[in-house]
Amino acid sequence: MTGLDHVAILVSDLDAAVKLYRDVYGLPEPEIEEVPTEKVRVAIFGHGAGRIELVSPAGPDSPMAKTIEKRGEGLHHVCLEVPDIARAMAALKAQGAPLLDEVPRPGAGGSRVAFVHPKGSRGVLVELKEGGK
Amino acid sequence: MTGLDHVAILVSDLDAAVKLYRDVYGLPEPEIEEVPTEKVRVAIFGHGAGRIELVSPAGPDSPMAKTIEKRGEGLHHVCLEVPDIARAMAALKAQGAPLLDEVPRPGAGGSRVAFVHPKGSRGVLVELKEGGK
Structure with missing residues (x-):
């Protein structure tokens, strides 16, 4: 998903x-x-x-x-379900995008989440989410 | 829906x-x-x-x-699918909410749409949508 x-x-x-x-x-x-x-x-x-x-x-x-x-x-903000949060965060870092979480942290239902600063995501505060119920 | x-x-x-x-x-x-x-x-x-x-x-x-x-x-903006756009618009008008469309207009796929000004919707530009594919 x-x-x-x-x-x-x-x-x-x-x-x-x-x-x-x-x-x-x-x-x-x-x-x-x-x-x-x-x-x-x-x-x-x-x-x-x-x-x-x-x-x-x-x-x-x-x-x-x-x-x-x-x-x-x-x-x-929008929360996007991504297949591989580590890979997405690495790609963002490679572009110089500022991340509000340097490593994923626990989210609801066993998920792992991380926020991307709007400056790194074309003006949108984005929550990345992998897994969870 | x-x-x-x-x-x-x-x-x-x-x-x-x-x-x-x-x-x-x-x-x-x-x-x-x-x-x-x-x-x-x-x-x-x-x-x-x-x-x-x-x-x-x-x-x-x-x-x-x-x-x-x-x-x-x-x-x-967010677009919300509503069961009855005329009823939603009447309820908004009754609350004094400013509407950007006074009557629904044709949207994609045969739908009917109308925009609600952020001032009438707690800071969010909302597109109401009824029907369509």
């Missing part, structure tokens, strides 16, 4: 945003997850590839609160 | 961007389409829901060239 795993959208008010995406746009009831390590609450719509994830700061000291303050709400 | 139809990414150089997404990120060979009415060239990765579409100006007078000049490359 390769391609779009999910698109992450940054929102200030998770409950209001869920109402928009569920009640107005007709998406299914999302699963709500707290990620304490990143101080965010996430609403995940759907289970397979191509999910929409709404991400909101869990408190005023969340890094995401600072991002919203600086840039407002909006599209945040 | 409801949920994410595609995510559109604005790029200045389509061929270079295709190399990144295909050769580094491992996406399949895209289909390239010219859309003369919007003065863009589009690289479409995959056929089903959850596609990634790279959009580039077809010339210096393309509206997308101006957007890149102003904001740079990056995530542009």
